Amino acid sequence: MCGIVGGVSKRNVLPILLEGLKRLEYRGYDSAGVAFRNNKKVSLVKTQGRVADLESQLDGSLKSLQGIAHTRWATHGVPSTKNAHPQDSGNSIFVVHNGIIENHENLRKKLTKEGFKFKSDTDTEVISHLVNLYKTKGYDFDSAVMRTIAELKGAYALGIIDLDNPDLVIGAREHSPLVVGEGIEENFIASDVMALSQVTNKFKFLQDGQIALIGSDKIQIMSKNGTAKKIPTQEIDSNSFTNDLAGYSHFMEKEIFEQPKALQDALQGRVTSEGTQEGIFGAGFEDQVKDVTNIQIVACGTSFHAGRIFEFWSHKFLGVNCRVDYGSEYQYQEPIKTDKTLLVTISQSGETADTLSSLKFAKKTGKPVTLTICNVANSSMCRESDFSLLTNAGPEIGVASTKAFVTQLACLNLLLLTMMQLKKQPKKAIQNISSSLLQLPKKINKTFDMLKVYKDVAKLLFNKNSALFLGRGMYFPIAREGALKLKEISYIHAEAYPAGELKHGPLALIDKDMPVLALVPDNEHLDKIQSNIQEVAARKGRVITIGPLGKTKIGKNGGHIKIPKTLDLHNPIISVVPMQLISYYTALLKGTDVDKPRNLAKSVTVE
Numbered sequence: 001m002c003g004i005v006g007g008v009s010k011r012n013v014l015p016i017l018l019e020g021l022k023r024l025e026y027r028g029y030d031s032a033g034v035a036f037r038n039n040k041k042v043s044l045v046k047t048q049g050r051v052a053d054l055e056s057q058l059d060g061s062l063k064s065l066q067g068i069a070h071t072r073w074a075t076h077g078v079p080s081t082k083n084a085h086p087q088d089s090g091n092s093i094f095v096v097h098n099g100i101i102e103n104h105e106n107l108r109k110k111l112t113k114e115g116f117k118f119k120s121d122t123d124t125e126v127i128s129h130l131v132n133l134y135k136t137k138g139y140d141f142d143s144a145v146m147r148t149i150a151e152l153k154g155a156y157a158l159g160i161i162d163l164d165n166p167d168l169v170i171g172a173r174e175h176s177p178l179v180v181g182e183g184i185e186e187n188f189i190a191s192d193v194m195a196l197s198q199v200t201n202k203f204k205f206l207q208d209g210q211i212a213l214i215g216s217d218k219i220q221i222m223s224k225n226g227t228a229k230k231i232p233t234q235e236i237d238s239n240s241f242t243n244d245l246a247g248y249s250h251f252m253e254k255e256i257f258e259q260p261k262a263l264q265d266a267l268q269g270r271v272t273s274e275g276t277q278e279g280i281f282g283a284g285f286e287d288q289v290k291d292v293t294n295i296q297i298v299a300c301g302t303s304f305h306a307g308r309i310f311e312f313w314s315h316k317f318l319g320v321n322c323r324v325d326y327g328s329e330y331q332y333q334e335p336i337k338t339d340k341t342l343l344v345t346i347s348q349s350g351e352t353a354d355t356l357s358s359l360k361f362a363k364k365t366g367k368p369v370t371l372t373i374c375n376v377a378n379s380s381m382c383r384e385s386d387f388s389l390l391t392n393a394g395p396e397i398g399v400a401s402t403k404a405f406v407t408q409l410a411c412l413n414l415l416l417l418t419m420m421q422l423k424k425q426p427k428k429a430i431q432n433i434s435s436s437l438l439q440l441p442k443k444i445n446k447t448f449d450m451l452k453v454y455k456d457v458a459k460l461l462f463n464k465n466s467a468l469f470l471g472r473g474m475y476f477p478i479a480r481e482g483a484l485k486l487k488e489i490s491y492i493h494a495e496a497y498p499a500g501e502l503k504h505g506p507l508a509l510i511d512k513d514m515p516v517l518a519l520v521p522d523n524e525h526l527d528k529i530q531s532n533i534q535e536v537a538a539r540k541g542r543v544i545t546i547g548p549l550g551k552t553k554i555g556k557n558g559g560h561i562k563i564p565k566t567l568d569l570h571n572p573i574i575s576v577v578p579m580q581l582i583s584y585y586t587a588l589l590k591g592t593d594v595d596k597p598r599n600l601a602k603s604v605t606v607e
């Protein structure tokens with residue numbers, strides 16, 4: 001989704017801004033732009049395309065001490081040069097914006113009456129004109145920004161510069177992340193720490209409603225009403241923010257192969273073969289959750305599928321009611337009020353707008369204990385929650401989530417074990433699950449022995465228009481995750497169904513051109529799912545099965561992939577890896593942009 005980087009320095013900031021934009025590319029975008037001080041004026045360069053196109057339009061000898069830059073993921077107005085940011089007003093006020101201004105139509109009317117002419121279809125342009133309006137009325141730049149912000153409804157992270165203020169960038173945030181990066185004789189703003197990790201490891205994380213005035217020698221933070229605010233500077237290990245492919249062709253490929261190590265990092269120091277360590281979710285967590293009677297999970301996309309698997313674990317091993325809602329839907333359901341609810345938000349980024357607003361909504365409408373399982377320390381969700389557990393997957397750059405998912409499941413398993421311990425469940429059961437969990441990195445590594453098999457399956461899929469994924473019980477969310485991976489990166493329509501629902505509709509779709517991927521567990525569902533597979537085969541459907549039994553064999557009409565066997569509750573985690581790789585190799589055959597699939601964004605910061 002959109003990305004912001006801006007700064008003022010005593011040295012040339014243009015290469016820093018461009019590098020920042022490159023580091024933000026992984027979020028997904030369709031156009032890019034930069035506004036920078038160029039002697040006595042501010043120059044604006046924008047492109048509907050990649051950051052590399054933007055760079056090629058800039059004269060390499062240009063030097064600038066102040067600028068703001070942006071990658072845009074279209075919301076209001078099609079992807080185009082005119083709609084790309086920065087948006088300017090009268091060549092004097094320049095604005096980059098992440099988020100959506102909900103009252104932009106009213107503001108547009110008001111500004112049109114004031115004589116402003118709109119050049120774009122964006123909601124953002126009202127911001128540059130409003131600041132300009134207040135400046136022409138005699139307000140200083142910072143006061144004009146504050147008056148503007150008072151009129152905005154919606155979500156925003158902003159970076160603003162003014163022709164009359166060469167040593168100032170103003171940043172502001174409301175429901176969309178923005179950080180301040182501290183340097184020596186230079187300071188920056190960005191929507192993501194990663195954008196600035198090449199220049200600093202010192203960050204201030206702005207809170208909603210805060211404004212930052214950034215000069216090369218100053219950082220001043222204020223609330224919306226102008227009260228000075230102090231926020232601590234945090235040192236972040238910038239080495240962990242690498243965007244190096246390390247010899248792989250794509251980040252998604254690299255991240256799939258990083259999964260054993262990511263899992264180890266997620267488990268390290270948190271669990272032994274006897275169970276989980278106390279305090280891993282934060283001091284006092286055990287005390288707060290020991291008597292919860294209800295677990296509510298909220299998440300989006302891949303993270304939602306992780307939540308759906310925990311739902312099965314919770315019912316089976318804890319006997320605690322667990323419900324999972326999409327972040328975008330949670331607020332429309334009347335939340336079930338129970339005495340003691342644990343609200344778990346699951347998110348790779350910790351910034352997904354729908355999940356974040358659900359968390360805020362839940363806190364406003366009830367008194368849940370809140371826990372975030374997240375890959376990004378200091379993210380909005382971590383800060384908004386009572387407790388958090390980092391997945392420790394390392395930065396995930398590929399838009400299609402892979403290692404974040406398996407580490408989310410590992411962390412949810414730690415939650416399960418912790419709650420089993422609190423409920424004084426038999427030691428043996430806790431030891432079994434803990435030992436099996438610790439074996440997972442090794443078992444996932446084994447799935448990499450069959451790359452040729454996944455490539456053969458990809459050959460069966462890449463020229464098809466649709467595919468069906470089947471699973472039962474806790475394998476159904478995995479089927480959904482498999483279908484999501486395939487559609488995200490190969491653009492093949494893929495649907496997942498609980499296998500028992502096959503005969504209630506999808507069976508009508510089955511023919512030789514509709515490949516079916518079925519998850520076949522070694523549990524009480526085995527016979528039933530085999531019957532479902534027969535139903536497909538009898539209609540000339542091509543079936544590829546994945547499971548811990550049988551032998552691996554793929555022919556031109558389908559076949560079977562044997563995965564390493566483990567405890568039934570952990571098999572879903574292993575079975576997702578072949579599906580990730582099958583999707584990846586299918587996308588390669590189709591020649592799609594694997595890491596930046598069309599229309600998608602890594603971090604969705606608008607509702």
Ligand code: G6P
Pocket residue numbers: 300301302303346347348349350351352355399400401600601602603604
């Ligand atoms: C986007 C990403 C998905 C991700 C989802 C939720 O759609 O492309 O990969 O699963 O957002 O993101 P989160 O950061 O909250 O896990």
